[in-house]
Structure formats: structure tokens, C-alpha cells
Amino acid sequence: MSKLMRRTTHPLLALFTALLLGACGSEPDEPRPYAGGPEGGETVRSAGQPDGARALRTAATADRPAGGVVMREHPLRDPGMNNIVASVVLVPEGWQLEGGLSRPSNQLYNMPVLADVKITAPDGRAVHFFPSLSFEFNHASPGQALQPTLGGNLYLALPESPGRWFLQMAQMSPDPTVSNLQLVSEEPVPELTQQLRQQSAQLFQIVEQGNATTASMGFGQSFDTQATKLVLSYQQDGKAFEETVLIAWQYMVLVQQGQVASGHWSVPLMRSFRGAPGSDYMNDPVLKAIVQSIRANPAWEAEMQRYWRELARIKQKGASDRSASWQQHNRKMQQINGEISDIIAGGYQRRSAIQDGMHSRSVDALRDETPYTTPSGETVKLPSFYDHVYTDGNGTYILNNDSLYNPNTDPSVNSRDWNRIEAQR
Known part of the structure; x- marks a missing residue:
């Protein structure tokens, strides 16, 4: 996982200003009052709250007009690492935090941690931190969809687009409370796509050099990374919602005789904002404050970096063996x-x-x-x-x-x- 990125005022880029590095364990800690004001609103001392608590007074706090919203710090723990605190997030008082962090089967060693966390307001506004996922496929030897592979990923063919993949995942694992799910729009996010491609410049160059060598043999590789914005509409428990999902995704595939033969692809980052249809929920200061409040535990982060280094060493040795x-x-x-x-x-x-x-x-x-x-x-x-x-x-x-x-x-x-x-x- 990368460290927190520089903050920005763009409502979409704000989704990428922080990465959720963990999620809550099986036993939640007693939340602590937030001692510092998040961006997006005026911070005031909240009457009747413990010393150190602060409130975020914004236009989006109709459920608590007198005292604003009290943001409380919640530790998010990794059950696979002796419940160490992976990170902390601010959750408004009265909002519900669902989901958490899990450790999947050791077969999925490219996805050692799955963090799936949703923070929802009483009126239905929500922030959703989706888990990072990695996939692989081989058309010559097809596998069973969403089953672990020998490569440590889930088996799934590269989709036509992130939007089609999102709908496919929703159909394969439907939420019984959701109905009338529709993909309203799907479009690239040029600013973020440019940043992602700049960060992968060396890999683009390596693929280009390799293809210059293998083109005469009838095969080559194709790599790309980009950011996409989806707008969804649906009803949950009979109430209409609109949700904007920002997805960062990338792929590396083998192309033989002009056809994609095999490869791997991943969704390293996916976040969403949700609100009432027609509302300006993407600029909601409370939702933005939640996303911007993520803080990683350096000790946990260091342990995860150690894991990735060791995995890289084992993979390299295995390729030779x-x-x-x-x-x-x-x-x-x-x-x-x-x-x-x-x-x-x-x-x-x-x-x-x-x-x-x-x-x-x-x-x-x-x-x-x-x-x-x-x-x-x-x-x-x-x-x-x-x-x-x-x-x-x-x-x-x-x-x-x-x-x-x-x-x-x-x-x-x-x-x-x-x-x-x-x-x-």
C-alpha cells in the first residue's frame, strides 16, 4: 500500500487523498472523540461532549442542527496481525460503520488483506471503501470464475470495462436489499489517469522494449492503467440512491496473433460516495472529511511492506525452481x-x-x-x-x-x- 497522497480540493481527486489501510477487528474499541477539525467546515467545541471532542458544523448536518456533527476516532484493526491497529478513521456520531478487514485463504497470497468498510448516515448518505482485488485468466485453460488460482489471484477474464465488471460482480453476489441497479454513466478521469500512467512510466517502457523483440514471433504484451468514474442508481430497502464510484485499475496481458490470450489485472483502489438522487453529495463536507481522516499506523504499514518484499523473493525463487x-x-x-x-x-x-x-x-x-x-x-x-x-x-x-x-x-x-x-x- 502507498502512503497518503497530497490533499486536493477536486471532489473526485479527494477520494484518492487517503487510502484505507485496514478495517475494524471483531471487537470494536471504544471510540475516542476527535481532537482536530477535518477540512470542509467550521470546527467548534461541542457542548456536553468530553474534553477534546470537536464538532464539524456544516450545511449537511440537518440531523443535528444545534451541535453540528461530532467526529469520533475509530481504530481499525487487523485480525491477522494480533489485532494491531492498522489505521484510524473519523466516524460521525450516530453514523454506522459496517464491514471490516479480513484475511482470506493463503491461496490468495496476492490479496493478503481484504478491507471492505462502509460508513453510513441515518439519512442514507455513505462512504464505501472497497477491497483491493487482483485477477488472472488464461483462455487456453479456463478456470472457474472467482476461484483462487495457482498465481495467488482470483480467476476472472478481463472485462470490457470497469462498469461491466462492477455489474457482473453485483450479479454474481447480489445484495438482497438492493433492487433496480443501473449503470447511469461510465467515463474516464483524465487527471488521475495521467497520474497513474506517469507513475507506471517505467513499466510502459519495459513492455514496449519487450514487444520490439517478440513482435516477429507473433506475440507481445499489453499494459495500461487508468481511473474510471461510475455513476450508479438503485433502490435499497425501498429508498432511492445514487452512488459515484471511482476505480483505479490496471492490466498486463499476453497477446498472441492479435488476440488476448492470458494475463492478470487488478483493482488496487475503489472508493464511493452515496447520496440522494439530485443532491450534491460529491461535495458533501462530512463525506469528504471521513475520507480525508484516514491515518495509517506506520508499524502495521512496515509489516505489510515486509510481507510484499518476502513474497517477491519467493516468487523469483519459484520461477527458477x-x-x-x-x-x-x-x-x-x-x-x-x-x-x-x-x-x-x-x-x-x-x-x-x-x-x-x-x-x-x-x-x-x-x-x-x-x-x-x-x-x-x-x-x-x-x-x-x-x-x-x-x-x-x-x-x-x-x-x-x-x-x-x-x-x-x-x-x-x-x-x-x-x-x-x-x-x-
């Missing part, structure tokens, strides 16, 4: 010979080569590429999505994840000889 078993004896002999050479020559050149190799593997991991040795002894870098690779020796490759598949027995392609090639160590 998957194709290594049959070469184990050969590698052992090479290691012994190398150690003998080190004793004789002092080992400097070998250590230098190892460092260069580690750097090269790190770059390949970032690119999602793996180097292979062809029958002619040349090195070719191919996408890392596949465990089994065959070549005809003339620049054509078959990539798949089926250990039982052999192209030499496949009538559609066995008019020529295919040799399996292995990833370099």
Missing part, C-alpha cells in the same frame, strides 16, 4: 566445478558474474520475462506465464501450462518437429 528438477544433477556438478575454480582463481570473476546474473533476473522478473536457451545455443526471452515451452528451431514457440501436452502428438502442429526448451537458471 519450477523448471529445475530434471537438471538438478547437472547443476550440482557445475556447482562443484565452480567451487574448485573459485579455489584456484580466487573467485572474483565468478562472484562478479553472479551479481550480473542476479541483476538480470531482477529485470526479467519486473518484465514478467524468463530467458530460455534454444537448441542452437542462443538465448530468447519469453513471457513468464507458462511452465512448458517448445520450439521448432525456426523462431516459432508454443507456450502452455499442460504438463501432458506434447505438440509432436498434436495433429494440428506435428507436421514439424518440436523440441522442449528449459528456462535458464
